[in-house]
Each structure stands twice: as C-alpha cells, then as structure tokens.
Amino acid sequence: MMKQREGGYLLLLTLIESIVILTVMTGIFQLSFVNYTQARRELIRANALAVAEAGADNAIFNLNQDNSYAGTNTICPLGTSGANPVVLYNDNVKGRATYENCVTAGTIPNEKIVYATGKVYLPASSPT
Numbered sequence: 001m002m003k004q005r006e007g008g009y010l011l012l013l014t015l016i017e018s019i020v021i022l023t024v025m026t027g028i029f030q031l032s033f034v035n036y037t038q039a040r041r042e043l044i045r046a047n048a049l050a051v052a053e054a055g056a057d058n059a060i061f062n063l064n065q066d067n068s069y070a071g072t073n074t075i076c077p078l079g080t081s082g083a084n085p086v087v088l089y090n091d092n093v094k095g096r097a098t099y100e101n102c103v104t105a106g107t108i109p110n111e112k113i114v115y116a117t118g119k120v121y122l123p124a125s126s127p128t
Helices: 009-065
Strands: 086-091 095-105 112-121
Touching (some): 009 112
Antiparallel strands (some): 095 112
16 A cells, blocks of 8 residues: 655645735735824814814804904914914814914905914824
C-alpha cells in the first residue's frame, strides 16, 4: 500500500480567502467611516449657514423696526474684536449655536450692508 501524500492545499486556500475577505471588509469599513465623517461635516456646515441666515434675518427685522440699528457686533465688518455673539440655541442634543451681525451704510442713500456670521459648536457628548 502506498502512503497518501497530503499537500495542505485546502488550508492554503482558506488562508488566502480569509485574507481577501479581511481586506475587502477593511476597505468597506474605511469607506463608510470617511462617508460618515464627510456627511457629519456637511451637516455642521449647513447648520452654521442656517444660523448665519438667522442672524441676517434678525438684522433685517431690527432694521425694519429701527433704521439706526447697528447690529450685535461693535466693529463692522465682523472681526474678533467687539464680538457680542447672540446664542440661538444651547442644549445637549444640538450643541450650541451663536450668530453675530452688523450693519453699515452703503454707498447710495438708504442702502444698508448687513454682515452676519454663524458658529455651531458640537455638544460635549458628541462622538465626533
């Protein structure tokens, strides 16, 4: 009787398949994480834009009430000095959002230029 020769091909094939599956799964995980991060950043950017628009709307509302309204900031155009941000919301779910606005006279009579900026801060318990 001849002794059968075992080559161990099944073990090698299983090892190669496992490496391929692990590589594919790692790529899928990394891609989904990058997409999540990009979507989160886009949501924050959209929230900041909405907060800045709320600041501009507030300035227009106040201008309609009082033509001499100068805004929430003492220096126009907006800068780091003279800041007096208005808190739009501050909670544990959405985080904190502030806006600032200022109004300057334009170059023609009755023209007003409104500057507004919005800032969004993530809640302290946020995962990213």
